[in-house]
Amino acid sequence: MPKAAVAAAAVAGPSNAFATMMSSAAENQAWKEAEADFHGKSGSGSGGKGGQRGGGKRERRKAPFFKVMQGMPIAVDAFRYGKIPGVTAYLLTHAHADHYTNLSASWKNGPIYCSEATANLIKHMLRVDPKWVHPLPLDVPTVLPNTGGVEVTLIEANHCPGSTLFLFDGLQTVNAGDSEFHSSWVGSSKRFRYLHCGDFRASPRHAEHPAVKGKRLDLVYLDTTYLDPKYCFPPQKMVIDACAALAKRIVMGVNDVNAQEQVRPKLSSMNGWFKKPASMIDGKGKGKEVAREKGRTLVVVGTYKVGKERVVRAIAESLSSKIYCQGAQRAIVKCQDDPELQSMITSDPLEASVHMVPLGIIQVDRMETYLGTFKGAFTKLVGFRPTGWTYTPPAGVDLNPSIAQIISRDQARTFTSASLQPARGSTAKITLYGVPYSEHSSFFELTSFALSIEWVKMIATVNVGSESSRAKMQKWFEKWDGERKRKSVVIVPRTPDYW
Template sequence: MSSHIENTAWKQAELDHARPGTKLDAARLAQKGEHGGRRLAPFYKVMPGMPIAVDAFRYGKIPGVKAYFLTHAHSDHYTALNEKWANGPIYCSETTGNLIRLMLGVNSKWIHPVPMDVPTLVPETEVTVTLVEANHCPGSVLFLFEGRRTVNAGDSTFKSPHVGSPRVFRYLHCGDFRASPQHALHAAIKGKKLDIIYLDTTYLNPKYCFPPQRQVIDACATLATRLVLGTEPTNSSESDLTGKISMKPKPSIDVWARPIVKGQHNDDASLREGRTLVMVGTYSIGKERIVKAIANALSSKVYCDKRKAAILRCQDDPELHALLTNDPYEAQIHLVPLGALNRDKIGDYLSQFKGAYTRVVGFRPTGWTYSPPAGTDTLPALAPLITRMQSRTFLPSSLVPTRNSTPRLMLYGVPYSEHSSFLELSCFALSTHWDKIIATVNVGTESGRGKMNRWFEKWESEIKRRREKGENGMVGFRSIEYW
């Protein structure tokens, strides 16, 4: 796609991101009226030369599209998908299929689960798709499409000159993902030339170099164990790279609560006196890894409401299923919406249990919690940035209570995201072989896209520099789970 044609396509796509009441929004509404009330799908929602759309349900029946793909069951990706859907088959992971059937009432006849890690021919096309675990929420996947360009589908005016040619194209659609070395080393991706990567650019800004998931998960589990059970890690680094933590008892006058005694009765107030309730904020889908780590560290069951439990049981995770209970007194860990983790709401929640729990430790995990260190360079050179970030370690001591916390209600903001950090996006881009990257998040303005394109150019320059020095292939990593 030439730069002129691409700029035109982006201008068209900007209409989809128009704010209500603006001139762009008026233009979008006028365009919608011209097309029978249907929004036009931005060009990056339909794979070039293929009758395939990804996360494009809000656009109804898109011209020429025979297969609709869903990366994961978060609302910003399945917008407008509901029980009335009848525009074509939906391809996704088995877990995502279970979730949209439960949450949205989508008829099973439209849902077509695709096996993981195996090239699968998409019906009515000449395209194969391979699903790769996205390391985002349960059921989330990357799609690797491989095939010839056979049709100019979608609403874009761009017409591919390669339609009808024998050339095979490869597109990697990342949806939302937390990039790791495992992605670059996956058999479907390693050593393959990717014509286009559709990249989750939620945090494509160097101020978002938050710590690796595994280190944050371990820190939460360790801190919860200290506060509830009064134990300390035995190794000096507090947590090793594999995420295994060895614990030993440590007497402490600051222990907030006694361990749950197996077999104790819920109505025995004297035994429950002093128990600490651990509350973890979650999305409807997501953050489960932190929950499991804390539950295993405390040897506790997990309680949540019936709807949340039904969603969790849609996931292919027997370990998580075994932790669930419908008795809030049996579980020392309760799951609540992220928005419920503030001082007022925590106090109201605690009062429901009439003294069964006397204190709360709350964990609120979200990437937006992260604040960059003072003096962070907004235009860093990539090689020094990678070296600097890989020298840092996130420890339990890195978790600090929020300002309005009290000994009775202690809340921790946790810099945990299931989107890629800037460091991970950079390492992923430097570790894969690609021709073009198209951003899929924060693309509503030309200036925003321009900033991201400058990073794409920096990645290309760094790849060239590395090749000249004989540094082809993977960026060195600390663990198979993170760079």
């Protein structure tokens, strides 16, 4: 579609809320352009350094429309495209590789704005020149320089350390970026509010945030990683508590009150299985005194370089243990702006009965080797592998539920230590648990979030590579919108942390 036609489509039918932002025809066109990037047809093909082609013409890869905030000179998580036309502020939601692709020591395309922890992490891990890195405070609206006065508020994302949502509030002043779509609101006096979710695990706290609650959000750039009803894993808090209770039961022989009923038949054999040093049973043993005892159980928890630390932390707290991890990981924890976690970290593996290791090595053979390196200090190992990806819904789950069904189904669900079962391949010495722990929203949480905030239009940012996937997600956006308008469903959060 020629530019003029796209612009005309964007303003057609001003009474239609969708049309005020971007008509569906214009959006389809913009997605078509974006596909060229996903399939490597535009610019650099397979992503040469700094968004440049490896040899020859050095053509820059084009940024898809949703990487640049509509009508604003602001790009989010868009470092792989090099210098994007018209963009004066590059924002980073969090320090995960798929969001900072191509950001490196040689970055020189403009100022980078992010949270304090993310700023520390990219300076440390990527050696980005500090002169480009501008940490912003959480929860306080801050004007971004050279953006026509756009204010941004950083909101904790409930994803990984340092991760944030961005709430933008301002005028549309420029059609920046590579897209053919040009907003007709540029130059108007209408203020726009966009919520960019980066990667997040939606919680009632997001909907209740003063920058969000009761505010009309013209565009929501949504983390649609799990926007499919088959992703119905339990609330993160329940999963963390279950892991902590199970670790405590195994290591210290302390029962989890919540799970007691369900586990009673197994409990006697469990107690016989695991040896309990006296100092652990009374719960007073801490640090080196406990660590030097013979016949101890080592708890090993997988994490990302940045992310999934909550399980290891909760387990260590429940066992009153320090956390050991290797030097490179300790340096990363140091960046995270979390003095409490940092105070739990030790460089002595024998001082801690809880170890933090890369997620990928939580496998029976790797753990056997790992346990072998502490021969004499630890005799058994319990491993936790927190991942949301491998979770399979219970048999008989309706995969095309109504919104009322989604809510009642998920709100009735519980998760305790009894829900955790040893993974196949576990041995007498090595017991591993796969944990349905996610740092992205479940389908139910996305639904709850969408029904709890005031939005005009959702734009998916994940799983957008194919038209059929986008169409499926669009159906849910429409379902949510219809449900919101009918107001027939009210979602009451179970706690401030989860719906």
